[in-house]
Amino acid sequence: MKAVENTVKNAILLKPKEKVLILYDRPKMEIAKIFAKACKRRGGKVSMVKVTGLIETKREPPKSVVRQMKKSDVVLGITSISLTHTQAIRDVIKTGTRVATMPRITKKMFPALGVNYKKLLSLCKKVKKKFASAHCASITTKTGTDISLWFTGRKISMDDGLLDKPGSLHNLPAGETGVSPIETSVDGKIVVDVCMVGVEKIKNPITIFVKRGRITKISGKKETEKLRKIFRKADKNSKTIAEFSIGTNKKARLIGKVLNDEKAYGTCHFAFGDNISLGGKNKSNVHLDGVVNKPTIYFDGKIIMKNGKLL
Numbered sequence: 659m660k661a662v663e664n665t666v667k668n669a670i671l672l673k674p675k676e677k678v679l680i681l682y683d684r685p686k687m688e689i690a691k692i693f694a695k696a697c698k699r700r701g702g703k704v705s706m707v708k709v710t711g712l713i714e715t716k717r718e719p720p721k722s723v724v725r726q727m728k729k730s731d732v733v734l735g736i737t738s739i740s741l742t743h744t745q746a747i748r749d750v751i752k753t754g755t756r757v758a759t760m761p762r763i764t765k766k767m768f769p770a771l772g773v774n775y776k777k778l779l780s781l782c783k784k785v786k787k788k789f790a791s792a793h794c795a796s797i798t799t800k801t802g803t804d805i806s807l808w809f810t811g812r813k814i815s816m817d818d819g820l821l822d823k824p825g826s827l828h829n830l831p832a833g834e835t836g837v838s839p840i841e842t843s844v845d846g847k848i849v850v851d852v853c854m855v856g857v858e859k860i861k862n863p864i865t866i867f868v869k870r871g872r873i874t875k876i877s878g879k880k881e882t883e884k885l886r887k888i889f890r891k892a893d894k895n896s897k898t899i900a901e902f903s904i905g906t907n908k909k910a911r912l913i914g915k916v917l918n919d920e921k922a923y924g925t926c927h928f929a930f931g932d933n934i935s936l937g938g939k940n941k942s943n944v945h946l947d948g949v950v951n952k953p954t955i956y957f958d959g960k961i962i963m964k965n966g967k968l969l
Contacts, residue, residue, distance in 0.1 A: 659692055661772035665830060666696040668775045669819040670732060670758060674701030679730040681709050681723065683737050689763055690736040702732070712739040714856060715891045715943050719746050728753045732821065735759040740855075742829060743932040743945040754824035760917065763830070767918040770831035770910035775819055778833055781906045781923075782816040785835040785968070789814045792957035794843075795902065797926060799953050800965075801863055805846030805928075807839040807902060813937030815903075817921070827935070831910060833921035836903025838938030841871040844899045848928050850948035852912060852919050856888045857881045859914025866928075866948070873897040873930065888946065892931070895942040900933035902926065904955070904963070912951070919949045924966030926953045 666672050678697045682690035687708075694704045707726060709719050717739050719727075727733045727750045735741040740761035751757055789809070796806040819832025851863040862879035873889075876882050889896055903926065910922035920927040927949045931942035952966035962969060 659696065659768065661768040662692055662696045663699070665771045665819070666693070666700055669828075669830065669832065670734075670756070670821050672697055672700045672702050672732060676702050676731040677729070678702040678704045678732045678734065679726055680704065680706045680734045681719065681727075681737060681741070682706060683709055683712060683739075685738045686736045686763065689760075689765070693734055693736060705730075709737065712737060714739060714888055717741060717744050717943065719744070724750065727755060730755055733757045735761070736763060738762055740945065742827070743935050747827065748935060751825040751827050756821035756824065756826045758819075758821060758828050758830045760830050762915060762917050764915060766913045767831050767910075767915065770833070770907050770918055770921060773831070773833065773907055773909040775832075778907060779818040779820060782818045782833070782835045785904055785906060786814050786816055788957055788962050789835065789837060794958060796956045797902075797950070797953050799849060799851070799950055801851045802849040802865065803847065803950055803953065805844065805848055805868065807899070808843035809837040809839050809902070812837045812840065815936050829917065829921070831907060831918055831921050833907025833910060833923070834903040834905050834927075836901055838933040838936040839871070839899055839902050841898055841938065841940055844868050844871040848948065848950065850950060852925065852949035852951050853914050853916050854885060854948040855916050855946040857884050858916065864948070868899060871899045885946075888944065892944045893942055895940050896931045896944045896946070898930060898940045898942070899928065900931050900938060900940060900942075900945060901929035901936055901947070916947050916949060920947055925949050925951055926955065
């Protein structure tokens with residue numbers, strides 16, 4: 659698996675004799691073993707721990723597992739439920755452990771792992787500069803998205819995949835740059851037309867209406883009921899805007915899976931729920947991303963992307 663080897667070498671940057679802890683659940687066991695073999699070939703000392711009982715609204719791993727994570731040089735979260743925006747991960751990276759999470763990863767995502775990480779870093783930095791020189795954004799699509807938001811003073815996050823520093827945290831596949839908007843500044847509607855956490859591939863677009871950063875209405879066909887069910891089981895902060903990011907991975911192709919599609923060049927995505935790790939102020943037990951295809955994006959009134967193409 660050359661793409662996995664590429665990622666272990668050039669993104670995880672694994673060194674010989676480093677301690678690698680791979681967290682997995684039953685559906686992701688095969689892929690966890692593929693990464694374990696690649697890490698061993700690089701000289702890593704690999705341990706694997708099966709985690710059970712994770713659901714979208716209950717994502718914290720057991721305390722015993724967290725203690726093991728803190729003793730590791732590298733942690734790979736290869737699970738069916740995202741661990742990225744959990745208190746456990748926030749605590750672990752404070753100890754210097756490098757973490758890569760791969761929620762819901764499938765073999766169909768392996769092409770995106772074959773990206774040239776130096777080129778990916780370069781593009782992420784270019785998009786970061788655009789964010790850094792602006793205060794607000796407006797996003798529209800031909801399918802009906804029409805939303806505005808402000809991010810003055812907010813942390814700009816790059817998911818370039820590089821675990822190059824102690825405490826680094828990234829998704830794999832990698833490839834996005836974005837912010838946590840000022841929660842009360844977001845108004846308009848988002849038409850999710852690619853995929854969304856809890857729904858995955860979307861045949862009938864989901865329209866999410868937002869006022870002062872909170873979801874006021876969700877409309878659409880059968881896919882919407884799955885999303886409503888998650889929100890009903892989640893906490894009151896789950897309907898608050900969490901993230902706006904732009905995809906930068908030119909090797910990623912749309913396959914109807916959020917982890918992959920949110921990184922694809924030509925897309926952007928919005929999330930609701932927890933944004934503490936992104937520098938926001940909303941703590942929640944969920945983080946629900948929805949991917950939008952071919953957006954037109956303006957920063958401070960100046961166009962930076964037209965129909966999915968960065969200008």
